[in-house]
Structures are given as C-alpha cells and as structure tokens.
Amino acid sequence: MVSIGAIKEFEATLGGPLEATGIGVxxxxxxxxxxxxxxxxxxxxxPERRETMTRETAELCIDVLRRTDIPVVDITGGAPELCAxxxxxxxxxxxxxxxxxxRCNLTILLVPSQADxxxxxxxxxxxxxxxxxxxxxxxxxxxxxxxxxxxxIEALRRLNAAGYGMPGSPLRLNLVYNPxxxxxxxxxxxxxxxxxxELGARxxxxxxxxxxxxxxxxxxxxxxxxxxxxxxxxxxxxxxxxHHEAARGVMCRDMISVGWDxxxxxxxxxxxxEMPVGYGAPRHIRDFDADLLRSRxxxxxxxxxxxxxxxxxxxxxxxx
Numbered sequence: 431m432v433s434i435g436a437i438k439e440f441e442a443t444l445g446g447p448l449e450a451t452g453i454g455v456x457x458x459x460x461x462x463x464x465x466x467x468x469x470x471x472x473x474x475x476x477p478e479r480r481e482t483m484t485r486e487t488a489e490l491c492i493d494v495l496r497r498t499d500i501p502v503v504d505i506t507g508g509a510p511e512l513c514a515x516x517x518x519x520x521x522x523x524x525x526x527x528x529x530x531x532x533r534c535n536l537t538i539l540l541v542p543s544q545a546d547x548x549x550x551x552x553x554x555x556x557x558x559x560x561x562x563x564x565x566x567x568x569x570x571x572x573x574x575x576x577x578x579x580x581x582x583i584e585a586l587r588r589l590n591a592a593g594y595g596m597p598g599s600p601l602r603l604n605l606v607y608n609p610x611x612x613x614x615x616x617x618x619x620x621x622x623x624x625x626x627x628e629l630g631a632r633x634x635x636x637x638x639x640x641x642x643x644x645x646x647x648x649x650x651x652x653x654x655x656x657x658x659x660x661x662x663x664x665x666x667x668x669x670x671x672x673h674h675e676a677a678r679g680v681m682c683r684d685m686i687s688v689g690w691d692x693x694x695x696x697x698x699x700x701x702x703x704e705m706p707v708g709y710g711a712p713r714h715i716r717d718f719d720a721d722l723l724r725s726r727x728x729x730x731x732x733x734x735x736x737x738x739x740x741x742x743x744x745x746x747x748x749x750x
Contacts, residue, residue, distance in 0.1 A: 439677065452683075453684065453685065454500065454685065455681075455685035457504040457686070458491055458503065459507060461479070462474065463477070465477060465509050466509070469574070469654060470645050472646045472648040472702050484515070487690070488515035492523065502531065505532055506698060509535055510532060520551075532556050532557070535561050549592075552593065557603075560605055563608050564610070565632070583635065597636070606641045606642075607625070609645055614644060615643065615644055621642055644737070644740075648733055649702055667739070668739045669735045673738055673740060675750045676739070676750055680737045681745055681746065682696040682737075688715050692714050694723070700731075703733065707729065
C-alpha cells in the first residue's frame with residue numbers, strides 16, 4: 431500500500447522516523463479567503479471562504495517570534511493580504527528583524543481595496559513569492575481562470591517598476607511554477623531559464639528565482655484527479671519517483687506551520703488534511719514550546735510522496 435510505503439521509505443532512508451531538525455521557518459496560514467479559485471489549489475481557497483485569523487491568534491504568533499530566534503516568517507493563505515491581520519504580522523515581524531515572505535497570487539495587487547499594498551510590501555522589504563504556473567497565457571488561464579494571466583503580467587510590471595525582481599535589488603521577487611496536471615515538474619534550473627527568456631522577451635518582466643512545485647494530491651486537485659479517474663496513477667507516479675535525498679531534505683524538518691485558528695502542523699499540506707503535529711508535541715500556538723517542537727517526530731502520510739518525488743518539492747522549490 432502506498433500509505434504504508436511512505437512511512438517505511440522515510441524510515442529506511444533516515445534510519446528511523448522522520449524527525450524535525452530545527453525550526454528555521456514559521457509558516458503562518460492566515461486563512462482561506464482568496465480573490466481567485468485555482469484548479470490546483472490544495473487549500474480549497476476562494477472568494478466564498480470565511481476562515482480567517484483573528485488578532486488574538488496573530489498576537490500569539492508574534493509572541494512566539496519574540497521568544498525564539500526563528501529567522502523566517504512565511505505568510506500564506508488564501509490570498510494572505512485579504513486577512514485583516516496580514517499587515518500587523520508583517521509590521522511586527524519586521525520590527526523583530528525577521529525575514530518576511532508573502533505568498534502572493536499577483537492579481538491581489540490589482541484589487542481596488544489593495545491600492546496601497548505594493549507600497550506597503552516594498553516599505554517593509556517583504557519578499558514576494560508569486561504564483562505564476564506557466565509563462566504561457568493559455569496554461570495560466572486554464573488553471574487559474576480567464577484573464578488571470580494578463581492581470582498577473584500587469585502586476586509583475588508594477589512590481590518591477592517598484593524595484594521588485596530587478597538585478598541587484600534587495601526587493602526579492604520569486605515565481606512559482608506547478609504543472610497543469612498529474613505530472614512531475616521539469617528540472618528547476620532549465621525551466622527558470624525558459625521563464626526568464628520568455629517573460630523578458632514577451633513582457634519585459636524580470637524576477638530573481640523560480641521555484642518548481644509538484645501538485646499535491648490534496649483538496650481541489652485531489653478532487654479533479656478522482657473525477658478524472660487518475661488518482662491511483664498519479665500516486666503510483668509519485669511513489670515510483672521517490673528520491674532518498676529529497677526525503678532527507680523535506681521542508682517539514684525545518685519549519686512549523688500555524689493554521690488560521692492557531693493549530694500547529696508539520697507543514698501546510700498536513701494542515702489542509704487536518705493532521706496536526708503529533709507524538710506528544712504541543713498542538714496550538716498558545717502552547718508553543720520551541721524545545722519540544724524543534725525535535726518533534728513528524729506526522730506522515732501517502733501525500734508526502736508529493737515532496738519526495740524526483741528532484742523533490744517544497745515551498746522553496748526543488749529540494750535537490
């Protein structure tokens with residue numbers, strides 16, 4: 431069975447259970463509200479969702495940063511910028527000298543209520559990690575909705591004009607690619623060269639790095655796989671491409687994920703499957719214990735093959 435195999439392959443690779451090696455990233459998922467409804471979304475986010483982080487939970491996140499030396503804060507959603515606590519989290523984390531990343535869908539920068547968002551992000555030197563699943567319009571609109579590509583390009587031009595993604599600029603702009611369907615991403619370096627060439631030639635757009643990520647068999651993408659009768663084949667593809675070096679470098683070993691309600695997870699994917707941290711680790715941000723969480727045993731399942739297939743997949747792109 432694939433579900434049992436994932437655990438056994440981790441243990442065979444690591445010589446025991448999958449365990450954390452520290453906490454280099456506090457990833458905060460502020461909710462599921464989004465201005466888009468993408469076909470591959472593992473969060474099942476959209477305009478109709480109402481789950482969003484409260485100020486009380488956001489303050490608990492900042493308190494954790496004050497009490498620890500966790501260097502990176504990775505804010506995601508939904509469209510994280512639509513959460514009322516987003517700017518509070520950014521401002522307070524930057525006051526503490528932490529590197530802050532915003533998982534941005536690009537089109538949010540064009541929403542009238544967010545007219546000052548770009549200025550806010552730049553003034554706080556927030557690193558933008560922007561989803562652009564292809565450099566071709568048809569592929570992007572097929573995944574994310576009609577007209578999304580044109581809006582994304584306009585947003586990228588505005589980011590470039592503000593200094594984001596430009597050579598030598600401290601304003602980091604990284605793009606994220608994911609396949610259109612149940613296939614593994616191509617080699618990251620080669621695809622980054624393609625993106626740089628095509629976006630530059632077609633639109634004059636510049637960026638710093640490209641991250642390639644596999645589509646996780648979770649939530650909305652899982653539903654599409656099941657509906658098309660391709661779930662088992664995709665899982666077999668992921669399991670068959672298991673890579674030992676990718677398993678050693680999975681992102682959950684150096685991060686902790688906070689849900690919009692403060693529940694703690696090993697990663698954002700476990701969060702969407704409602705699989706909180708286990709094996710005696712504290713399960714809510716109010717009970718955060720860095721010593722216990724830094725060396726916790728990680729909860730695994732068959733979806734973990736999505737992070738260990740081929741070159742590996744993480745929120746920072748390829749693992750190997």
